[in-house]
Amino acid sequence: MFNVKQMIEEVLSKKEIKNVSFVGCGGSLACFQPAHYYIQEEAKNVKSFYISSNEFVYDTPKSVSENSIVVIASRRGNTAETVEAGRVAKKKGATVVGLQLETGTVMEDVADYIIQFTDGVDNDFAQTKGAYALAIAYEVCQQVEQSGQYDAMVLAMSKMDGILNAARENLIPDAIKFSIDYKDDKTIYTMGSGTAWSAAHQQSICIFMEMQWISSCVIHTGEFFHGPFEITDPNTAYLLFKSTGKTRALDDRAIDFISQYNHHLTVIDGAEHGMNDLGEVSEYYDALFYSGIIGVYNNLLSDMRNHPLSKRKYMWKYNY
Structure with a gap:
């Protein structure tokens, strides 16, 4: 190491x-x-x-x-x-x-x-x-x-394997439901704040667009009410990675709005899957938590859509 x-x-x-x-x-x-x-x-x-x-x-x-x-x-x-x-x-x-x-x-x-x-x-x-x-x-x-917060960060690093392993197992039922509910969507919006925003960014550009050829856009929950919320209708597909830190209130505001006008929102909340054990520094690990568990969802979704995650049209095949 x-x-x-x-x-x-x-x-x-x-x-x-x-x-x-x-x-x-x-x-x-x-x-x-x-x-x-x-x-x-x-x-x-x-x-x-x-x-x-x-x-x-x-x-x-x-x-x-x-x-x-x-x-x-x-x-x-x-x-x-x-x-x-x-x-x-x-x-x-x-x-x-x-x-x-x-x-x-x-x-x-x-x-x-x-x-x-x-x-x-x-x-x-x-x-x-x-x-x-x-x-x-x-x-x-x-x-x-x-x-x-050096000591807290070092301690949190040592806890992440246990948190991720348990979360991956516990989230399987939710991931199965997600793969069924989202398999036919042509566009999926990802959302997040704090460091969870970068996990949403990666999911949007690397998985949905690159590996599944699904149109996607990442939306910061703090920006949601400054334009993006206008695309909300009952069937707009959303995937939100919820912050476990100081920006959690931004996510709650977006969730509250979407829940009134939409029935196609999936929220993954690290606070329900061990991230609170990291204490005040959990927010710095949010993105790595979500990136570490979302493969359970992505593998099931790709199987449901019969579209392998390895499939490409352009990447590594042409000069660009």
């Missing part, structure tokens, strides 16, 4: 850390949002950026310098825009940390540190991509300026 604490100690022995950029595409970007959110909420002086890879390449923040850490991620270690973002960061003098699933990749030629993450429900949560990113965030806050 890669030692994030030791890595941050080593970087700090050579230079200051003034900002951290989390850079990726698709699911690799989505899983970085909790880490970015944590620094934004808890840091006193360290700044955080959350940027799509090609945007970082063409519009690099001016504060990226020798006092920066730039974290990039790619499952195969070869996403062209992400690797190029790493090269741009290196030219700025930043320390580049690369997260990858495979080995022997081009990312290894770019990054100062390579973290091999694991994937799948049978692996240690602390070694997953999003968990490593979150560990980088809380280690930077703690070691640079003694800010954040």
Whole structure:
């Protein structure tokens, strides 16, 4: 298991850390949002950026310098825009940390540190991509300026495997119902707030659009009443990941409205499946909880629709 604490100690022995950029595409970007959110909420002086890879390449923040850490991620270690973002960061003098699933990749030629993450429900949560990113965030806050909720975050990390394993089993009946109720929908809207928003984002773009060819859009519950709620009718398909933290009131407001005019809403609430055991820091783990359990729903939905999650029209088949 890669030692994030030791890595941050080593970087700090050579230079200051003034900002951290989390850079990726698709699911690799989505899983970085909790880490970015944590620094934004808890840091006193360290700044955080959350940027799509090609945007970082063409519009690099001016504060990226020798006092920066730039974290990039790619499952195969070869996403062209992400690797190029790493090269741009290196030219700025930043320390580049690369997260990858495979080995022997081009990312290894770019990054100062390579973290091999694991994937799948049978692996240690602390070694997953999003968990490593979150560990980088809380280690930077703690070691640079003694800010954040370090002990609580470390303890929460150790509890996530048990919470996820129990939730995946307990949610099977709900997932079966979801697959039946949503199998014929042509459009599904995902919703969330806090870090749960990024799980909704990933579900929308990576699962519904990419893997199921279902039209989708992610809606922040705080923005719902500023335009999106007008598309609500009795049959509008909604999937909402509920925050267990301070933004929970935003979700409740949206749920209350939708429930009056709609009968096609599924709410998954981590508070009902162990996330309250994490205490005040649960909100920082929400996205990783939802991303960790939603596969139960997605596998059943793909089976019900006879549309394998591996099916593609364009991705990896054409030059783009």
